[in-house]
Amino acid sequence: MKRVITYGTFDLLHYGHINLLRRAKALGDYLVVALSTDEFNWNMKQKKCYFSYEQRKELLEAIRYVDLVIPEENWEQKVTDVKEYHIDTFVIGDDWAGKFDFLKEQGVEVVYLPRTPEISTTQIKNDLNRM
Numbered sequence: 195m196k197r198v199i200t201y202g203t204f205d206l207l208h209y210g211h212i213n214l215l216r217r218a219k220a221l222g223d224y225l226v227v228a229l230s231t232d233e234f235n236w237n238m239k240q241k242k243c244y245f246s247y248e249q250r251k252e253l254l255e256a257i258r259y260v261d262l263v264i265p266e267e268n269w270e271q272k273v274t275d276v277k278e279y280h281i282d283t284f285v286i287g288d289d290w291a292g293k294f295d296f297l298k299e300q301g302v303e304v305v306y307l308p309r310t311p312e313i314s315t316t317q318i319k320n321d322l323n324r325m
């Protein structure tokens with residue numbers, strides 16, 4: 195059983211997120227999503243989410259590619275998460291290319307996938323404001 199993990203905020207869930215999750219799951223048999231908590235988003239990513247952690251978690255758990263959702267509370271937990279969840283592969287969009295290569299030292303394969311170019315939560319918010 196090949197176990198994959200990815201991390202993110204996943205606010206205003208859109209097809210760019212789904213494209214990422216589908217490709218992440220295709221790299222293994224079990225996909226863990228570490229979902230940024232409201233506190234982590236605000237304190238460390240200066241992101242104010244539209245949906246709360248619980249609402250974003252419920253949405254992710256409804257996606258066929260997702261097997262487990264855990265909280266992402268800090269930048270450092272990746273090193274322990276990959277051990278605790280017996281992860282083989284870490285996956286994230288290529289906007290993060292190179293940022294998590296240190297996980298290779300834990301024996302984890304690190305994969306940066308091309309983002310879906312034309313969509314983002316920010317874009318959705320901007321477009322809605324112009325309607």
Ligand code: C2G
Nearest residue numbers: 201202203204205210211214286287309310313314
């Ligand atoms: N993504 C994508 N295409 C988009 C938008 C997002 O492939 N058009 C991917 C991102 O690259 C990321 C995932 O979807 O892999 C979740 O995106 P965000 O919620 O924006 O995640 P981010 O805020 O980058 O959080 O510790 C890592 C961070 O928690 C990542």
